[in-house]
Amino acid sequence: MSVATRIRDVVSGDSDVRTVTRVGTIGALTVATILVAIPLYWMVATSLKTSVQIGVFPPYLVPPTPTIDPYVDALQTGPWAQWFLNTVVISGGSTLFVLALATPAAYVLGRREFPARKPIYVLFIGILMIPAQILLIPMYTLFSRLGLINTRLGLIVAYSAFFLGFVVFLLHSFFTNLPDNVEDAARIGGVPEWRTFLRVILPMAKPGIATAAIFVFVFTWNEFLFALTFLQTQDLYTISVGLQQFQGLRGTVVYNQLFAMSTLATLPLMIAFALFSEQFIKGMAGLNFK
Amino acid sequence: MKLEIENLRKEFGDLVAVDDVSMTIEDGEFVTFVGPSGCGKTTTLRCVAGLETPTSGALRIGGEDMTYASPEERGTAFVFQDYALYPHMTARKNMSFALESTSMDSEEISQRVEETAEMLGIREHLDQTPGELSGGQQQRVALGRSIVRDPKIFLLDEPLSNLDAKLRVQMRAELQQLHREIESTTIYVTHDQEEAMTMSDRIAILNDGSLQQIAPPEVAYSQPANEFVAGFIGSPSMNFVECTVADGSVTTGAFSVDAPGGAETATTLGIRPENLSLGHGTDGHVDAEVAVFEQVGSFNIVYLEIDGLNEEVVAQVSGEQQFDPGDRVSVTVDTDRMHLFADDGETLHNPPVFTKQPAAAE
Amino acid sequence: MSSRNTLSDRIGRYVPDRFSSDTATEPGIDWTPYVYLLPALVLYAVVLVYPFVDTFILSFQRVTTLGGERRWVGLQNYEAILSDPIFWRAGFNTIIFSVGMVFVPLVLGLGLAVLIDTGVSGTSTFRSLIFVPVIVPLVVAGIVFGWLLGTNGLLNSFLVGAGIIEEPMRFLNSTTWSLPSVLLMVVWKRTGYYLVILLAGLQGIPDNVYEAAKVAGKSRWETFRHITLPLLKPAILVTVIIGIIDSVKAFAHVYVMTGGGPSHSSEILATYFYKVAFRFFQFGKGAAYGFILFAIALTLSLLVIRFSGGSEV
Numbered sequence: 001m002s003v004a005t006r007i008r009d010v011v012s013g014d015s016d017v018r019t020v021t022r023v024g025t026i027g028a029l030t031v032a033t034i035l036v037a038i039p040l041y042w043m044v045a046t047s048l049k050t051s052v053q054i055g056v057f058p059p060y061l062v063p064p065t066p067t068i069d070p071y072v073d074a075l076q077t078g079p080w081a082q083w084f085l086n087t088v089v090i091s092g093g094s095t096l097f098v099l100a101l102a103t104p105a106a107y108v109l110g111r112r113e114f115p116a117r118k119p120i121y122v123l124f125i126g127i128l129m130i131p132a133q134i135l136l137i138p139m140y141t142l143f144s145r146l147g148l149i150n151t152r153l154g155l156i157v158a159y160s161a162f163f164l165g166f167v168v169f170l171l172h173s174f175f176t177n178l179p180d181n182v183e184d185a186a187r188i189g190g191v192p193e194w195r196t197f198l199r200v201i202l203p204m205a206k207p208g209i210a211t212a213a214i215f216v217f218v219f220t221w222n223e224f225l226f227a228l229t230f231l232q233t234q235d236l237y238t239i240s241v242g243l244q245q246f247q248g249l250r251g252t253v254v255y256n257q258l259f260a261m262s263t264l265a266t267l268p269l270m271i272a273f274a275l276f277s278e279q280f281i282k283g284m285a286g287l288n289f290k
Numbered sequence: 291m292k293l294e295i296e297n298l299r300k301e302f303g304d305l306v307a308v309d310d311v312s313m314t315i316e317d318g319e320f321v322t323f324v325g326p327s328g329c330g331k332t333t334t335l336r337c338v339a340g341l342e343t344p345t346s347g348a349l350r351i352g353g354e355d356m357t358y359a360s361p362e363e364r365g366t367a368f369v370f371q372d373y374a375l376y377p378h379m380t381a382r383k384n385m386s387f388a389l390e391s392t393s394m395d396s397e398e399i400s401q402r403v404e405e406t407a408e409m410l411g412i413r414e415h416l417d418q419t420p421g422e423l424s425g426g427q428q429q430r431v432a433l434g435r436s437i438v439r440d441p442k443i444f445l446l447d448e449p450l451s452n453l454d455a456k457l458r459v460q461m462r463a464e465l466q467q468l469h470r471e472i473e474s475t476t477i478y479v480t481h482d483q484e485e486a487m488t489m490s491d492r493i494a495i496l497n498d499g500s501l502q503q504i505a506p507p508e509v510a511y512s513q514p515a516n517e518f519v520a521g522f523i524g525s526p527s528m529n530f531v532e533c534t535v536a537d538g539s540v541t542t543g544a545f546s547v548d549a550p551g552g553a554e555t556a557t558t559l560g561i562r563p564e565n566l567s568l569g570h571g572t573d574g575h576v577d578a579e580v581a582v583f584e585q586v587g588s589f590n591i592v593y594l595e596i597d598g599l600n601e602e603v604v605a606q607v608s609g610e611q612q613f614d615p616g617d618r619v620s621v622t623v624d625t626d627r628m629h630l631f632a633d634d635g636e637t638l639h640n641p642p643v644f645t646k647q648p649a650a651a652e
Numbered sequence: 653m654s655s656r657n658t659l660s661d662r663i664g665r666y667v668p669d670r671f672s673s674d675t676a677t678e679p680g681i682d683w684t685p686y687v688y689l690l691p692a693l694v695l696y697a698v699v700l701v702y703p704f705v706d707t708f709i710l711s712f713q714r715v716t717t718l719g720g721e722r723r724w725v726g727l728q729n730y731e732a733i734l735s736d737p738i739f740w741r742a743g744f745n746t747i748i749f750s751v752g753m754v755f756v757p758l759v760l761g762l763g764l765a766v767l768i769d770t771g772v773s774g775t776s777t778f779r780s781l782i783f784v785p786v787i788v789p790l791v792v793a794g795i796v797f798g799w800l801l802g803t804n805g806l807l808n809s810f811l812v813g814a815g816i817i818e819e820p821m822r823f824l825n826s827t828t829w830s831l832p833s834v835l836l837m838v839v840w841k842r843t844g845y846y847l848v849i850l851l852a853g854l855q856g857i858p859d860n861v862y863e864a865a866k867v868a869g870k871s872r873w874e875t876f877r878h879i880t881l882p883l884l885k886p887a888i889l890v891t892v893i894i895g896i897i898d899s900v901k902a903f904a905h906v907y908v909m910t911g912g913g914p915s916h917s918s919e920i921l922a923t924y925f926y927k928v929a930f931r932f933f934q935f936g937k938g939a940a941y942g943f944i945l946f947a948i949a950l951t952l953s954l955l956v957i958r959f960s961g962g963s964e965v
Contacts, residue, residue, distance in 0.1 A: 025767050029778045032764055036782050039840060042806060059809055059839055101695055104688035114685045120693070127700060128894075129949050131901040134942025135924050137935050138703035138710060162700035164692055166910045177713040181374030184341055189388025189439065190362040195683060199387070203378040222789040224904040229930070244908060247777040247795055269787050277780050280787070281848050 047071065047260035054255045071264070074246075074257035080264070081233050083242040088268075090152050090227075090238060091220040094159035095213050101160065102167035103209065107197060109168065110175035111183070121172070127165030136229060143230070150232045158230065159220050167212045174208030175201070211283030214276065221269060239265045291352040291365075291442035291475050292317050293338065298347035300333050307333040309499035310347075313496045315477065315492075320469050321504075322478045324486040325496035325522070331479045332447055334496070338477065339368045351442060364443075367436030371448040373428050381407075381431045382416040382504050385438050399438075408435045409471070425456050437472065444476040450485065462489060463563040483523050487511070495519050512627075512643045517558065517635040523534035526563050526591055528629070529603045533559040540630070544598035545575040547623060553630040553638040560629035563606035568592060568613070578603070580613045596621060668794075672865060710939035722936075729940035733928075738916050739941075742924040745831055749920050750899035752835030753842060754892055760839070762848025766849075768856045783844035790841075794908030797837035798824060830910045830918035838905055846891060853887040854880070893956050897949045921945060 048056060048066040074080070109121045110113070139158060140149065148154030178201065186196040202209070227238045237245065243265055247258055273280055293315040300308040308330040315321050325332035338341040338349060340361035349357045356364050376384050382403055389399045392424060407413045410430040420428050436444060450458045466489055469476055480486055486493045487507045494504040495518075503515035514520035520528050533542045535556050540549040542559055549556075567574075581602065582593035592613055594607045607619065613619065630639040711729055713722040733739050764782065768775050785793065800806050801823040808820035823829040857880065865875045903922040906912055912919040912927070925945060929938025 025770055026774070029764070029767055029774075033778055033781050036785060036840065036844070038791070038806070039796045039800060040784070042800060043792070046799070055804070059804060059806065075635040101692040105692035108685040108688040112685045119683075120689065124692075124696070127696075129897060129946070129953055130700075130704070131897070131922065131942070131945045133901065133903065133922055133929075134707055134939070134946050135700065135703045137929055137938055137942070138706035139699065141706070142699075142703055157695070157699060164696055168692070179372075179374065181370045181372060182376060184361075185368065185435070186342070186376075186388070188339060188361045188366065188368045189391075189435070191388055191391050192362075195391060197774055198833060200376055204376075206378075206918070218787055222787075222791075224791055224908075225926070240789055240904075243789075243791045243795065247798075247908075249665075259799070262795055266326060266788050266792050267935075268783070269789070273780075273784065273787055276781075281779065281783060282852075287885050 043259045043266075044263055046256055047263050049256050051254065051256060055196035060263065068260075070254075070256035074254075074261050075152045077257070078242060078246060080242065080261060081235075082235050083237050083239050084264075084268075086152060086231075086236060087221055087238040087240075090155050090159070091217050092153070093156040094163065094220045095155060095216045097160040098163045098167050098216055099209060099213060102164055102212075103202070103205075104197070105164075105169060106168045107175050107201060109176075111201075121168075124165045124168040128163065128169065132162060132226065136226070140229060149230055150236060152231075152236060155227060155230050157225070158226055159216075163219070165215050167216065170206065170212050170215070171208050174205050179203055207279075207282075210279055214272075214280055214283055217272075289290040293443060293475060293477075294348075294350040294527075295334070295338070296348040296350070298334065298337060298349065299345045300330075300337055300342060301345045301535045304563075306499050308337065308344075309652040311496070311499075313494060313501065313504050315475060317475055318473050320466075320476045320478065320489060320491045322361045322480060322486040322490040322493045323482055323496060324493055325502075326482055326575050327481060328498075329496040330499040331481075331494075331496050335445055335447055335477060335479050338443070339366050341365050341368070365441055366443045366445055367439055367441035369436050369444075369446045371451060373420075373449075373452075375428060375431055375435070377420050380417050380419055381412065381423070381427075381434075384431055385435045388435070388439055401513065402438045403434075406438045409437070409468075425453055426461065429453065429461065430646070433468070441474065444474050446471075446476065446478045449478075451480070451482075458485075463490065464519055487523070493523075495521075495522060508644045513640040514629070514637060516637055517560070517631045520560050520629055520631070520637070524562060525602050526606060528560045528562045529566075529601070530631075530634050531599060531601055531603070532557065532561045532562070533630075535630070542599065542630075544596050545623070547575065547625050547628070550630070550639050555632050556630035556638050557633045558631040560631060561623055562627065563591065563604045564589075565624040565627040566603070566605040567624070568594075568605055568611065568619045569618060569622065572620050574622035576621050578619055578621050579637050580615050580617045580619060583613045583615060585612075592619075593594075594619070596620065653837045663776060702737075707942055710936055711943050712940075713936045715935040725936065729937045730944070733941050733944060737926060738919065739921075741916050742919045742921045745918060746816050746899060746920045748831060749835065749902065750896055752838050753899045753902065754895035756835075757798070757842035757846045758850075758888065758892065758895075760843045764843070764847050764852050765850040765854050768851055777960065779848060783848055785841045786844045786848075788841065790904045791908050793837055793841050794905065797840070798909050799834070801833045801836070810886075824910050825914055827914055827917035829914075830914065834906050834909050834918055837909065842895075849887055849891055853884045857883050862881075889956070893953050896952050896956065900945055900949045900952070921948075 006052065045061075045063050046059075047070055048063040048068065049060065050067060050069065053060055053064060105124070109117060109124075124248070143149045143154050143158070146154075148157065181203070182200060183196060186200050187193075191200075221238075221240075222240060224240045227241045228244070231237055231241060232246075243258075243261060248262060295311060295313050295315075296587045298308055298311045304327070311330070311334055313321075323334060325331050333342060334535045337344050340356070340359060340363075344357060347357070348355060351364060351366075361368075369605065376387065379387065385406065386399050387404045390396075394402075403416070404413070407416055410433060412427055412430045412434065415423055415427055417432075420431065423431065424508050429452075432449070450461050453461060462485060465478075469489075478486075478489065487510075492504055492506050492508060493510055495502040497509065499520050503510055503519045505513070505515075510519060510523050514523065517530070531542045533556060535541075535542050535549050535554050538549050539546050540553075540556070540559055561614070576596055576598070578594040578596040580592055583592040584593075586609075588609050590609060590611060590613075592607060592609050594605055596603050603621075626641070629637065629641065632638050663889055710722070710725060712724060714725045714729070715722050757955075764778075768778055802808070803820045803822055805820075807823070812820060812934045813818045821829070823833045861879060861883075862875065870878075901922055902920065903926065906918055906920050906923045907926070912923040916924070922945070925938065925941045928934055928941055
């Protein structure tokens, strides 16, 4: 039987062996979790140290005199608030735009028969295989001509196009798995197709749409390469770009400030995760079962 | 609304699901399509609804050709086996959703929904979602959704098969009641021949895509058109025994009886279990040994091994008669209720149909 | 609740056409699906297809300034790249990178998933906590690990404190350790992702399958190898394919931590691409490079699909 079942068996069986295996499993998992948590802890801890304290070797494990000065100082060195705002606008905008376009597309690809259905679907999936970098240059050129370089809108459009394939792929399997009969029932009832789509199908696809939204939002929040290339004036940067510049700019890296800003950059996602962890996880897991 | 089906044929690639089916269903009739899995009954129903497109043939609703019309245009209502309720809408919304696309005003819609809910006994559940309702209640909402539309034809696809046995029996009676009240043409699909028999004005028996017989239940029961219908209708099933007819006698491997006229080419004798009587003496047509005895209650079923016959024969006896496996019994065939079938399965002889008993004379 | 007409269940291979145009009363083509597709296709065509084609053309040209003159040079760009030793170094590094990006987290994730699947208390907590690094911004992860592995960092202080080494090591700045350092960050970041997917897969295997094996007398290793793993195969396969493609595309991981150095010791395909295209202003070459990357990603995916027998798409 599987290791897991064997352990499970033991866990529910003889109490002596049960306790040992149980403790062992929990122990191993705890160790793993601690290892995972170390870098994050380090980030937050360092962000609360003074500039003097961060230079010490070996470094302090716990900030001796926790202070939020690094936060305050760092915030003054660059347009952080602006950067946050940019990131929210860009991520949010991309998410909405991509969903608006991809949802109807995924719907017809998944639930309608028409010529060219398969080729078009493959076309969308094909995007997933293209490393984004190869499109960087010509997209840059194209967007320059369209006046979209160095604008947030330009980046939104670019991200939306990129995530189109992914969202179509994700939603396609959701739509395909929706029961036929409910749609048939509406049709027989004389309900026009667009109404069925909006009032029946879409609400039923909410979990899929929510998952796609989470994905796009997180991915675009963390995206670096395109943001770096497309946004050129400092006050348009996203958080990721801003952080990177911050690290590179200073002669001596002021780590506590850097980490303070890193913490702030991570915080919104952490909060979102805390609120929606079930959805996040279900979404990521479900994603891979076509 | 009258429904005419003419030479309907539906193919799925190489598979012929519906093969030249024709029938006319009068306004207000309750007709059941019945047959084993894969016989084409659901496909035919879906063609009537417009959910499938016929490969050839014609469909007329109320005289109008609707063969290729879209479902929306046909004015039919369809109740699915799994109800297909909108999971995110309340029962009320489920019922009113389709009406909102018509020209009815919201007050009228609301009233209709309330009335229908009242008729189905789900008034207090109107504001719950399907997830909060039991199977029976969901089923009623599905029915209600169809009823509010006041359709020309009601189509039901095995609506009771997801319910437990007791509920099913109860719903059967309710559906019949409903039909009497609403009086619309109804087509009901089921694989359960008992349901078909109890509820319909006429039953249409299908097998392998073709229509075997369409007739009122009592006719299908006592005058089956062929061996298939004879064996399908009635539970426990009719017994079939190989025979030959010569010189006015029907001879099987075990016994001989007088033959009715016109059945000289018969090769199979059919007799229903309830038309066999068992006794402990030796005065029947043939002797047999009891193989299995099933105690049902109001009647009992006896599996017999008849001397000289290869086929196993089933008899149905009254609840008071008890047998043990191994008992020797004497079997009497009610020759008035005998059926004879030709080689190709066609019926050559049926007993007379049952008629209603006239009121007892004083 | 069955979601399909039972007849077509039985038919299996042929699904009746639903909503196809022959049920419509109007003659001619049913345009509706195309209307639903149109906006997406337009965006796609303009923003992706056109540049894709343009890149292809560009790869055969020589351009040094944006919007500047283009000269046809045939396969020169491709030749230049394929004969560039740094390119091959980057390719080699990418293979190592993919081990860290795909295989190590996969194995770790699997191990953790098995442990969690035993049903000890706190399942979802462990799972959520180990998953957190996945959503941490890449740049942040790079920065933090950069510090952790720096000369003043935690790892060094541990090693020195424990007496394993005398002086702090320069991990990020060493030709031997630069790539592994990045990989450490990558493993940290990706394991949770594989954990979640594999755990879902494990939990999807019904208990009675294990019980049947137990009754048949299989050892736990046998069951794992012959039952659990094959059942997990679809999930593993998909994630591996996507993971390998991600390795080819991965940029920020290395860029933020080491920039590809020192001396290209941690250069991977995507970072070198960036340099060629943008730092050295060789756009034609960059385009060619991009196409080579695309070809690699495509070949890899096809190989993995073929290798596992049959299309999963």
